[in-house]
Amino acid sequence: MASDSNTHHKSSSRNQQQKLVSTMIKQGYISDPFLSPSRLNSLSPPPTFRPVPSPTLSPNPNQSPTLFEMMSLEQARESKPPPDAHKKLRERISAILSQSPFHNVNSDNNWGMGDVKLTIAARDGESDGGGETMAFRVSMDLHRTVLAAKSRFFAEKLRRSGTHSVEILECDDVEVYVHAVVLIYCEDLKAELMGMEVSKILALLQVFSAFLFDDGVIACLEYLEAVPWSEKEEERVVSHLNQLQLDGSRTDDVLQRVIAEPSTSSRVDDIFLKLSTGMLQAKNDKARREMKILISQLLREETVDKLEISRDTLYHLCHRCLSSLVLCLSEATCLDESTQDRGILMGEIAREADNIQWVVDILIDRKIGDEFVKLWAEQKELAILHSKIPTMYRHEISKITAQLCIAIGRGHILVPKDTRFSLLSTWLEALYEDFGWMRRASRAVDKKLVEEGLSQTILTLPLPQQQSILLNWFHRFLNRGDDCPNIQRAFEIWWRRAFVKQYVIGSQLQITICDYPN
Numbered sequence: 001m002a003s004d005s006n007t008h009h010k011s012s013s014r015n016q017q018q019k020l021v022s023t024m025i026k027q028g029y030i031s032d033p034f035l036s037p038s039r040l041n042s043l044s045p046p047p048t049f050r051p052v053p054s055p056t057l058s059p060n061p062n063q064s065p066t067l068f069e070m071m072s073l074e075q076a077r078e079s080k081p082p083p084d085a086h087k088k089l090r091e092r093i094s095a096i097l098s099q100s101p102f103h104n105v106n107s108d109n110n111w112g113m114g115d116v117k118l119t120i121a122a123r124d125g126e127s128d129g130g131g132e133t134m135a136f137r138v139s140m141d142l143h144r145t146v147l148a149a150k151s152r153f154f155a156e157k158l159r160r161s162g163t164h165s166v167e168i169l170e171c172d173d174v175e176v177y178v179h180a181v182v183l184i185y186c187e188d189l190k191a192e193l194m195g196m197e198v199s200k201i202l203a204l205l206q207v208f209s210a211f212l213f214d215d216g217v218i219a220c221l222e223y224l225e226a227v228p229w230s231e232k233e234e235e236r237v238v239s240h241l242n243q244l245q246l247d248g249s250r251t252d253d254v255l256q257r258v259i260a261e262p263s264t265s266s267r268v269d270d271i272f273l274k275l276s277t278g279m280l281q282a283k284n285d286k287a288r289r290e291m292k293i294l295i296s297q298l299l300r301e302e303t304v305d306k307l308e309i310s311r312d313t314l315y316h317l318c319h320r321c322l323s324s325l326v327l328c329l330s331e332a333t334c335l336d337e338s339t340q341d342r343g344i345l346m347g348e349i350a351r352e353a354d355n356i357q358w359v360v361d362i363l364i365d366r367k368i369g370d371e372f373v374k375l376w377a378e379q380k381e382l383a384i385l386h387s388k389i390p391t392m393y394r395h396e397i398s399k400i401t402a403q404l405c406i407a408i409g410r411g412h413i414l415v416p417k418d419t420r421f422s423l424l425s426t427w428l429e430a431l432y433e434d435f436g437w438m439r440r441a442s443r444a445v446d447k448k449l450v451e452e453g454l455s456q457t458i459l460t461l462p463l464p465q466q467q468s469i470l471l472n473w474f475h476r477f478l479n480r481g482d483d484c485p486n487i488q489r490a491f492e493i494w495w496r497r498a499f500v501k502q503y504v505i506g507s508q509l510q511i512t513i514c515d516y517p518n
Helices: 002-026 066-080 085-098 144-150 152-157 174-184 189-195 197-210 214-226 231-244 250-253 265-280 284-298 311-334 340-365 370-377 380-386 391-409 419-443 445-459 463-483 487-499
Strands: 048-051 116-127 132-141 165-172
Touching: 002 370, 085 174, 085 380, 116 174, 132 144, 132 174, 144 152, 144 174, 152 197, 165 174, 174 189, 174 197, 174 214, 189 214, 197 214, 197 231, 214 250, 231 250, 265 284, 265 311, 265 340, 284 340, 311 340, 311 370, 311 380, 340 391, 370 391, 370 419, 380 419, 391 419, 391 445, 419 445, 419 463, 445 463, 445 487, 463 487
Parallel strands: 116 165
Antiparallel strands: 048 165, 116 132
8 A cells, every 4th residue: 555655645746746847948049950940950969879778778668757858858759740641751861872872782882781770759749659758760770981081070989890780869950851861971071061951961961960970060161151141041150150150260251251350440431432422423323322322221220330421421421411412502503505515514403413412311210410410500611502503403402401490390300599590581482482302203202201391490490581482481371382391380370479379478586685783
């Protein structure tokens, strides 16, 4: 009875331990490689290698299982492969073995009869028909001389002469291990690897590294160095090589395409300035637009260390573009309208204005556009020249003003009220004149967005300045209609502020200090 009680107690304790392990795996306290997205992409320690034990060395069936054994049982129970998975796996492995040098008994070699029976077993199991679960396994008759000559791993394990029966257990991918063993026999590894996917090469590299098969490791690294990678493959290659911790001199060539020298601000500035200068001066309009979009997208991408482009570099480009724009406008006003060069010059005006918009967009995105608002508000000469150019050519310049008003209206640029009023004093009339052309000639212009930005900018000014600007707009809108920005919402708010709400600021708190005699 005591024996039955002890047995029952041990069984109950074992079940509780297994449930505990299962709960720990499910809750993430114990990692489960079967739950990872891809077994080939997760690196694990080298598989267990052992000679086949004699029957006298079998474990005691009455001994309580270890934590590792319970984890293995739990993983095998919760991650059984589909019913036809092993059938397809056997077919692929049979195809690999049919082409192996040691499989062809008629091949010209001096290996003789196989003296090593190598069995490779998977982690997961399948039913053997009797209710028991056994790991999927493949056995091969190999040659000690070949294995020991090519692999330092096998050379260590197969030191004694004679026949050997060896198992490699708990392999994540039996097919890859079998293929790796076959490749150990091949003389021209480069030719054998040709055409394989990067993921397969990485899996073989992991096994070759575990086997200490140096020729195989070198062949895989040379292959990876030579073939193109997709972006997803690039991440896998870097991750695998970092985790395998191979000899740095061997992996350096592979990683040179992705590992850059540490970035410095001066280096980034130099590269950006060269790219921007060439792009802003480009003659092909389509190519210039495409490259502007590309560079803008790349600058917005999140990086480990934020890509810093100095304020000075960006404003250097602004001043250069402004100087070019003033020069083009000056030349255009001096040319006769019938001159053929006038049309070319007008195209250059539009190009320089578009260049400024691109740089200003970067300034706003990096929250350093305040200085440009002041700079643009001070362009009195440019505003005068602007009025002398036909609207169809100059409306690109007014887009800069609209761009700044949108940013100010959204709170993306913060400047003093004097600067905001100066901006509108210099450029608002030009924006009114060009608005119709802006709206019709460019799909990129959002009429509502421009009107909202202009309204909000006006409403940030002192009330007398709001009144002056909005009364002027009222009369202009009556005469121009849709060719003038519709900012009646700002007009309504100003009216209520001035005549309906009439806020009154209370008197300041007064504090009187009295000195009392001692």
